[in-house]
Amino acid sequence: MAVERATRQRDAIRSVIQASKRPLSPGEVLHAARSEVNALGLATVYRTLKLLVAEGAAQVITLPGESPRYEMAESAHHHHFQCNTCRRVYDVPGCPGDLRRLAPRGFTVEHHDVTLYGRCRDCARRKMHASR
Amino acid sequence: MAVERATRQRDAIRSVIQASKRPLSPGEVLHAARSEVNALGLATVYRTLKLLVAEGAAQVITLPGESPRYEMAESAHHHHFQCNTCRRVYDVPGCPGDLRRLAPRGFTVEHHDVTLYGRCRDCARRKMHASR
DNA sequence: GGCAATATGAGAATGAATTATCATTATCGT
DNA sequence: ACGATAATGATAATTCATTCTCATATTGCC
Incomplete structure (x- = not known):
């Protein structure tokens, strides 16, 4: 079975979302996380966002006419x-x-x-x- | 300047929206209006919806994660x-x-x-x- | 350190919604 | 009814976000 690994890019993405006080689009996450991991790719952002949502750490925010944004799950x-x-x-x-x-x-x-x-x-x- | 003409398809589309008590997607409009104009094309639906919105007769309803729906402009x-x-x-x-x-x-x-x-x-x- | 397995990055591919194209048809003022 | 011109329909093209591909790089356990 697939074991999940800790990587620089995942850490960067997670911390970017945690540090943000507002929901971020995948593009915004990419931009922000690149200050941490220079060569970060958009596909990795999407993959990691999906992971975070699946494990319940993050949640999807969908506004009218907008593509999804992500923020850490708040109670x-x-x-x-x-x-x-x-x-x-x-x-x-x-x-x-x-x-x-x-x-x-x-x-x-x-x-x-x-x-x-x-x-x-x-x-x-x-x-x-x-x-x- | 372009003069706007009345056509069977425009009438059908307009009346479908007016008759509906809920906002309709372009696809729903197409489906409903085809009972009036059999060979109606999707492009005509889009064109007419745009017209109706431009003249203020209809308005766009956008819900989270959904593509636009249309309803007659309500005060x-x-x-x-x-x-x-x-x-x-x-x-x-x-x-x-x-x-x-x-x-x-x-x-x-x-x-x-x-x-x-x-x-x-x-x-x-x-x-x-x-x-x- | 070595290695099997997972993760990544770049770009191609996909999917869905909307718009453009263009040959043909319909409208409407005369 | 005629004719200039707008409208239509079928489908191709576009747009944009997201996912897939796959060769390469990393991770974590021994």
């Missing part, structure tokens, strides 16, 4: 914010509460996703300066 | 429900309310999306019978 229920300017995605700690009541009669709600859109702190600041 | 703010069984998407009239407070400090919220997941009425009923 706390939370949602996400996407910046309309830089397109980056951030965690949002809260939750609007019980949404079961919104569903039409006869529908059973099992879970929900909430996505906020707007301008992130960085882009808000940038905008402010630009329009000075 | 009322609302959200969507996706059935975990049949994958169909339904309108949900309500809204959890003001979500601005959830965003971290420095973030500006401009709009939001809420998606509920669970079992739709049809699938709940079907499940009930199956497990009799």
Whole structure:
């Protein structure tokens, strides 16, 4: 049976995701992890992300119209914010509460996703300066 | 300048979307409109959907991990429900309310999306019978 | 250190959704 | 009904994210 090995690239990828306070796309992971492992390939990023998700260490975050992003599995229920300017995605700690009541009669709600859109702190600041 | 013409296929596509109480994928539109125009092509569906959106008659609904669906433009703010069984998407009239407070400090919220997941009425009923 | 087995990297291949092509057909103002 | 022009349908082409391939490099146990 296949035994799993520890490699520089896996360590780099794992630590990049752990260090990030926001979900990262495979491309973002690649970019960030290359400061650790220079010749890192995209295929390895995909392979490792799949591993991390399979072992429950990471989870997939899918927002409308976006390809998947990855973040370390968090126990706390939370949602996400996407910046309309830089397109980056951030965690949002809260939750609007019980949404079961919104569903039409006869529908059973099992879970929900909430996505906020707007301008992130960085882009808000940038905008402010630009329009000075 | 290009003058826009009324055709059987456009009428069929428009009426299919208007008649539907839920957002439809291009494939669903094609299928439904073929009962009206037999030889309808997928390209025409895409072209017409784009037209309808451009003129503001229809709007694009994008849910996480899903390709776009289309529904007639509605004035009322609302959200969507996706059935975990049949994958169909339904309108949900309500809204959890003001979500601005959830965003971290420095973030500006401009709009939001809420998606509920669970079992739709049809699938709940079907499940009930199956497990009799 | 040696070696069998796993992991990697680069690029090719795939898959799914959407768009482009173009010869043919349909629309609509006259 | 005619004719200029827009629309259609079939399918090829494109796009993009993801997976596969396979020769080479690494890892971990002895």
